[in-house]
Amino acid sequence: MKLHTDPLSGNSHKVRLMLALIGKKYEEVAVDLAAGEHKTPTFLAKHPLGQVPVLEDGAEYAYDSQGILVYLNAKYADDAYIPADPVSQLRVAFWLSFAANEVQHSLSKARSVKLFGAPHDYEVLVEASHTYLIFIDSQLSGRDWLVGEGITIADLAVFPYVMLTKDTTIKLSKYPKVESWVKRIETQDWYVPMPG
Ligand SMILES: N[C@@H](CCC(=O)N[C@@H](CS)C(=O)NCC(=O)O)C(=O)O
Incomplete structure (x- = not known):
């Protein structure tokens, strides 16, 4: 699993915290926002809006920090972090x-x-x-x-x-x-x- 992120991105920190909370190992891949790396064709193939964070999970490129929290909770945490009611x-x-x-x-x-x-x-x-x-x-x-x-x-x-x-x-x-x-x-x- 890879977290494509810029170290100063607060939206990416939401995902970093979730991965830490559920104890999921991953690798951070730095995306240089200042240099416009997020608008290159290579990055746009991962996230068409050209934003971080993107979580690469096998063949899936999950994006939007809120969406990724929902995804990780459902896929790897048995829905522990959204109460069922x-x-x-x-x-x-x-x-x-x-x-x-x-x-x-x-x-x-x-x-x-x-x-x-x-x-x-x-x-x-x-x-x-x-x-x-x-x-x-x-x-x-x-x-x-x-x-x-x-x-x-x-x-x-x-x-x-x-x-x-x-x-x-x-x-x-x-x-x-x-x-x-x-x-x-x-x-x-x-x-x-x-x-x-
Ligand atoms: N709704 C998105 C917003 C993501 C976002 O705005 N990310 C910023 C960094 S924290 C970014 O990539 N900005 C560059 C841009 O939008 O061009 C999310 O929550 O993931």
């Missing part, structure tokens, strides 16, 4: 969508301005990020994990760009439940840090 499935689907939309278009983009000089309005993104951090903090009230009693793929999908606010001016200390949740994930015995 309909309401939990609803909640997990919500958080995957939230990670791909709200988090991606606020926290992730704010980081891309700071790290890569991406041409976005940083202050607008920081304001949106605070809105979503307030929301996540409220959802963690009285609970350790986003859905149910244990870690699910919802936590893995939302976690990286929340943790990566350390690359921005956003301070998680304003959100104590979010801060504790980040520490809870970072102190799991299977946790692996981001290489970048």
Whole structure:
């Protein structure tokens, strides 16, 4: 199994964490986003949108970080990280969508301005990020994990760009439940840090 990734990719870190959680051995293949390697014909044959992460699993090229979490949970984890009841499935689907939309278009983009000089309005993104951090903090009230009693793929999908606010001016200390949740994930015995 190969994870095609850039070391600074927060979306790829979701997959790295899932692979660590389920104890699956794999090899990381570096894709040089800065050099445009993800838009070459060789890479586009793996993922037609030219994005990382891509998980190569035998003949399958799995892409989209949320999709890969669902795939790994079903194929290699006996569905352990999505509770079976309909309401939990609803909640997990919500958080995957939230990670791909709200988090991606606020926290992730704010980081891309700071790290890569991406041409976005940083202050607008920081304001949106605070809105979503307030929301996540409220959802963690009285609970350790986003859905149910244990870690699910919802936590893995939302976690990286929340943790990566350390690359921005956003301070998680304003959100104590979010801060504790980040520490809870970072102190799991299977946790692996981001290489970048
Ligand atoms: N929805 C996709 C988004 C992937 C994504 O935006 N990846 C970034 C790196 S973190 C990327 O490849 N950006 C390059 C590009 O889109 O051209 C996912 O969750 O996998």
